[in-house]
Amino acid sequence: MTTAPTVFVSLPVAWQDWIMQNLARACNPLDMANSMAASGQHSMAVARAAIDEALALRAAADHAPAPQASAFVAPQQMPYIDLERNLVAAPDRTVEVLFVLKQPQIILLGNVLSDEECDAIIAHCGTRYTRSTVTGEADGASVVHEGRTSEMAFIQRGEAEVAERIEQRLAALAHWPPECSEPFQLQKYGVSQEYRPHYDWLDPDSSGHRSHLARGGQRLATFILYLSDVAQGGGTVFPGLGLEVYPKKGNALWFLNTDDNHQPDKQTLHGGAPVVSGTKIIANKWLRQGRYG
Numbered sequence: 001m002t003t004a005p006t007v008f009v010s011l012p013v014a015w016q017d018w019i020m021q022n023l024a025r026a027c028n029p030l031d032m033a034n035s036m037a038a039s040g041q042h043s044m045a046v047a048r049a050a051i052d053e054a055l056a057l058r059a060a061a062d063h064a065p066a067p068q069a070s071a072f073v074a075p076q077q078m079p080y081i082d083l084e085r086n087l088v089a090a091p092d093r094t095v096e097v098l099f100v101l102k103q104p105q106i107i108l109l110g111n112v113l114s115d116e117e118c119d120a121i122i123a124h125c126g127t128r129y130t131r132s133t134v135t136g137e138a139d140g141a142s143v144v145h146e147g148r149t150s151e152m153a154f155i156q157r158g159e160a161e162v163a164e165r166i167e168q169r170l171a172a173l174a175h176w177p178p179e180c181s182e183p184f185q186l187q188k189y190g191v192s193q194e195y196r197p198h199y200d201w202l203d204p205d206s207s208g209h210r211s212h213l214a215r216g217g218q219r220l221a222t223f224i225l226y227l228s229d230v231a232q233g234g235g236t237v238f239p240g241l242g243l244e245v246y247p248k249k250g251n252a253l254w255f256l257n258t259d260d261n262h263q264p265d266k267q268t269l270h271g272g273a274p275v276v277s278g279t280k281i282i283a284n285k286w287l288r289q290g291r292y293g
């Protein structure tokens with residue numbers, strides 16, 4: 001028997017794995033659905049639909065040729081945040097929907113991180129910051145640019161428990177597997193530091209960006225986690241939309257970088273305004289079309 005790739009992406013990856021592992025151990029599907037509903041994270045209908053889907057996948061896999069060892073099915077649709085209610089239940093936290101712009105989609109979420117989580121992420125990165133770079137248009141190399149004067153640091157997957165926990169939370173909020181995202185990138189801005197308006201999507205017409213596109217595909221969505229309050233300045237600005245979002249510790253800004261067909265959206269021009277007073281620290285998380293890394 002072969003193992004089916006998991007494609008029921010409406011569930012966090014941890015739950016997909018849980019279903020597959022329990023089916024492999026020949027657990028009773030009804031008992032599994034009851035356990036999922038008892039967790040309070042899924043309705044019985046969602047639990048049963050996901051288990052039915054997993055059973056169908058396994059049955060199909062039993063009759064299919066063995067997949068490649070590295071087979072991985074990336075989601076085809078777009079990541080999305082469930083806006084049915086004003087409060088969104090992440091597996092371990094209740095998040096507030098503070099504002100929504102429909103087109104392009106920009107959502108401000110409150111209470112995404114606790115103060116302690118923000119502090120822990122900042123402490124974890126300590127003094128590892130280096131001058132920020134951008135992707136070179138010609139060859140894709142990381143280059144220092146006068147338009148991005150902040151400092152940056154990365155947290156690799158598996159490096160810190162707090163980062164893993166937040167990554168799982170974001171994956172559940174966005175209905176997108178954590179494997180299809182870049183590791184956290186922190187940006188630290190002192191007084192007068194900024195990131196001038198730019199796009200987060202990778203430009204298929206730029207030779208430098210193509211090598212990055214080859215690794216994980218397009219950046220479909222951006223999460224900006226605000227890890228600090230800022231006394232003055234430092235907003236995330238969308239000049240074409242007349243919009244400025246002020247940093248607030250624990251909030252997260254979300255926007256879609258592409259349309260539903262994964263094509264770059266030029267309305268998403270945005271930047272980080274200069275900090276006037278205080279220090280701004282954010283963590284970026286970019287959701288990719290496919291598996292990253």
Ligand SMILES: O=C(O)CCC(=O)C(=O)O
Nearest residue numbers: 187195235236271272284
């Ligand atoms: O600093 C900000 O608010 C925006 C940062 C940003 O757009 C980026 O790092 O790509």
Ligand SMILES: [Fe+2]
Nearest residue numbers: 198199200270
């Ligand atoms: Fe950006």
